[in-house]
Amino acid sequence: MIITFMTDFGTKDGYVGSVKGVLLKEAPDALIVDVTHEIPPFNIPQAAYCLLNYYNSFPDRTVHLVVVDPGVGSERKPLIIQTMNYHFVGPDNGVFDFVLKKEAYRAFEILPELVNPEGYSSTFHGRDIFAPAAALLAKGVKPEEIGAPLDRVIINDKKELACQGNICKIPIVSVDHFGNIIFALSREDLKHWKKSIKLVNFKTFSSQTILEYYAQQEPGKPLALWNSQNMLEIALTQGRAADFFNVNPEKDRAVIELTDVS
Amino acid sequence: MIITFMTDFGTKDGYVGSVKGVLLKEAPDALIVDVTHEIPPFNIPQAAYCLLNYYNSFPDRTVHLVVVDPGVGSERKPLIIQTMNYHFVGPDNGVFDFVLKKEAYRAFEILPELVNPEGYSSTFHGRDIFAPAAALLAKGVKPEEIGAPLDRVIINDKKELACQGNICKIPIVSVDHFGNIIFALSREDLKHWKKSIKLVNFKTFSSQTILEYYAQQEPGKPLALWNSQNMLEIALTQGRAADFFNVNPEKDRAVIELTDVS
């Protein structure tokens, strides 16, 4: 069984190593797949976007372990999310925002004494609660055997898109490794609304065309395109759009004008 | 059989890849577990601290391969350390300091001609000596079959804590990825001495309380706590203590006042 593994720990301190040891002790036959340990510390929206990009490319029954957990030791609950095809394990702080939007799910609060009867630290739930829970799920234990059903989970997403008539302001979801700027608008949203894009404005950039790939624009010039997740992206061919536009991911918005699809 | 793998190589040059190839050629059934390749170049104390954090979370018989090796090609010996549960492979330069303090062990000097009869480079013992040795151990070869017993190994630890009566100066072991400052004092030390902490001073910070988790302090304020390894740590809730205090890990010391446990 596969356990994917995402954290904001970095690797140099051995914290990631210690979690892997716990996983392999509890579930010796599990295949641990590193996704990343380089989420910027405590950056929950980046963790949520990262998860969106990979979770559904994995085989059914994969367990997705996500430990980006600024509130460790506080009241925040340890979660299991069960969807049609996957289990997700991590803190109840918004790291599962995109999954919860896209999937039907059941939520459980992990009961620490059931996953780690030997006791657990107050500062490292990744090792002491989340890893044992993920290992047990990978071995076929059911969420209800180690957790209590939960009615509500926390949605962190504070930056919703805002529309007035056909004009929408779209917040930034992520600036990726290549400096591409990804916005909170998908092709599915437009299809759902029966709209198409007439105009995209972002700072000095304005375009009536949403392209399909980077090489459709000449190097050094910005373009808007639907990216590989079908989300709106502004990029700079063979350059870094985020630097070109001096982007502030918290504050900047794209402004788009929509038109009805006939 | 599991082989964990820690280096200071970074990954972009393919040196880590070449070692993995050697391991898999020699021991095709071994499970290679990346711990980190981001130890700061030549930083032996950080490697020792990293190893402390993960080695004993792994299943028995795991082989821990550590290649942080500024003295490659010089007189420094290639080592195997055998403890009750594990084998360790790496240079004799202090990377095993914490393990040697905590575990009963036997030490062996690897005999290169026995692990790599085809010959080896003078600049890349990770690939040519340590990896073949680790692979052989993972396959069940005994240390005495590829190494010569060694009476003494090198302890690198130059920064010991220093006490006068009940006042101790505690050096810094590591500044971790989150900017937490970890000191060379553990709960076990206090238990052993039959002492408890009356007061911790570090630069502008002073506290009579050692907390259990970060969320016990409000964001932006420093706290002292016992971390997940039961070591003394000074942290800043949701911030970087090392930046807050402008820490020099080589020179700065915490000063603690102890009191007898009755």
Add this chain to the structure above:
Amino acid sequence: MIITFMTDFGTKDGYVGSVKGVLLKEAPDALIVDVTHEIPPFNIPQAAYCLLNYYNSFPDRTVHLVVVDPGVGSERKPLIIQTMNYHFVGPDNGVFDFVLKKEAYRAFEILPELVNPEGYSSTFHGRDIFAPAAALLAKGVKPEEIGAPLDRVIINDKKELACQGNICKIPIVSVDHFGNIIFALSREDLKHWKKSIKLVNFKTFSSQTILEYYAQQEPGKPLALWNSQNMLEIALTQGRAADFFNVNPEKDRAVIELTDVS
């Protein structure tokens, strides 16, 4: 079967994770070995040098997947390179330069509709074309079943060494993680030419001796040596030669004087 994996994606966005999911869905028994995801974005020469360092340390029949692909979506072809012992999968842009120089090979252009009948994006061939091709090869599919034979592949290498009589100017292949400077000259080149080195000059450094390991020079002083790949390297014992010499990897050249081997 082993699939090694190199990209310039970084890991924080989950793009690497999504490719791993595709590989494991298509080839559940494959062993994915991370080489690096930290190639500097779009740096094809660094990818080529990285690959040189690890490809032939792996067991026969390993599939080497390389996705450093600034031209994604353009005319550049998706490639399979077949050598005596390995398959290589990646873009036709020079990432295989060193392999093509050292190995006899056959080249194929991947036919996307044969590896991904469900269709593919224009921006993420790593996930949609290269990964399915690598997975199929790992499962034993033959290159000719998913690709068309190709007569010519692109060689990116623009920085050739230039000799006039016994004086050669040698460009820089890579500056590695430790700041070592690696030059485009190997021991095999000299053997082939029946020459040996009489003098190496690089900026302020001049030496008549090519050493074997770092510790032969005192700390803080530069040296020339044959590195673990038998390539000419200028290093600084326990320091960073690239910083010491303020290197420009694009422009700087070593100048060597050769002499006949009698």
